[in-house]
């Protein structure tokens with residue numbers, strides 16, 4: 177019997193939402209982020225059963241524990257199967273072993289980055305819920321590159337949804353931009369903003385914070401503030417464990433995660449809390465290293481965004497961090513609100529020795545700069561013949577340097593190397609192989625509008641074109 181499952185906000189003013197309402201709300205109406213009121217536990221026996229199960233079967237088992245009893249099981253199963261049938265690989269997210277490290281390939285979806293895993297699911301989920309409620313939705317999203325195209329592919333052509341995606345003009349890779357602007361379905365709007373990704377996130381927070389506007393246009397969130405995204409990402413930690421453990425006969429594994437917005441690694445943290453035997457979560461960042469500074473020194477202070485070889489991680493304010501902070505503070509919404517307030521004025525938080533020790537029970541971290549990223553791609557290619565994209569290279573670098581020799585490490589491969597051909601060319605002197613989905617993309621018709629990084633202008637744009 178599946179139990180009822182309720183959701184609450186980290187800020188404490190919203191409680192007892194159903195899964196469906198939590199997905200529709202996106203950002204909680206009190207400005208916080210939504211979390212399940214209890215965390216379901218997966219038993220060691222269940223983990224053993226996962227070894228015999230396919231990706232969609234494991235996904236159904238895990239996701240249904242979070243949807244609770246208000247979601248028809250047959251419908252959920254069908255929705256999950258449909259979401260992962262779009263992946264090119266029969267195993268959906270295969271695990272390969274290269275020179276002692278496991279690579280969890282999360283890039284076999286339609287846009288060749290791990291965000292497809294969550295957004296193929298979320299697109300179908302929105303469609304299902306809108307149908308059920310006879311509603312329409314306007315999705316407003318900000319992207320540092322990969323979320324945009326993955327979200328667009330998740331909802332393109334869907335009847336009840338328009339999607340508006342902001343990306344920082346000139347700051348995403350040419351392929352990433354083409355993957356968005358060449359989708360010319362009538363329900364897709366690409367907005368190149370004159371600003372950074374953090375400007376995009378700020379506009380999102382402000383637009384969603386205007387509750388009248390949010391309600392009037394039924395704004396939907398696709399950024400990893402949406403609980404359903406985190407949920408879909410929890411699945412592959414369990415999947416990877418079920419494939420690696422039989423080969424290694426190990427009690428636990430470490431995971432190394434190239435990190436920007438803290439969504440992906442937070443899913444790993446949830447998996448750990450559910451009972452997956454994870455030793456350490458290795459948080460790997462590029463030079464935009466606010467999160468690795470937090471893990472290593474308790475210093476969460478915002479720096480300037482610098483451009484790197486891994487643009488999807490060029491982020492300073494990680495929107496999912498609040499979810500982790502809520503747990504770190506012992507689920508105390510009042511302290512959390514205090515911290516968030518002081519962060520929003522000072523752009524800096526410092527954590528004492530005791531909290532730092534608690535962080536280090538679950539996490540370790542490394543900053544990997546440009547030179548080390550290039551060296552990692554080149555060196556790994558020489559050793560194994562395998563081509564890493566620059567984001568994955570940051571994670572593999574950290575995985576190789578920080579993992580315990582007695583614990584296998586799984587490195588999350590978050591993008592296909594062809595999405596970041598320039599960095600790969602620089603590292604190994606040749607272009608990565610071009611997958612079929614990208615061939616001829618430069619020649620396709622494009623659609624996009626340039627706009628200032630101004631909340632009122634973006635809102636006006638949406639109002640004119642809303643469903």
Ligand SMILES: *Cc1c(COP(=O)(O)O)cnc(C)c1O
Nearest residue numbers: 322436437438439440488590591
């Ligand atoms: C989004 C992204 C990341 C960062 O993931 P977060 O969930 O934001 O931490 C890493 N690599 C790639 C390729 C991405 O697209």
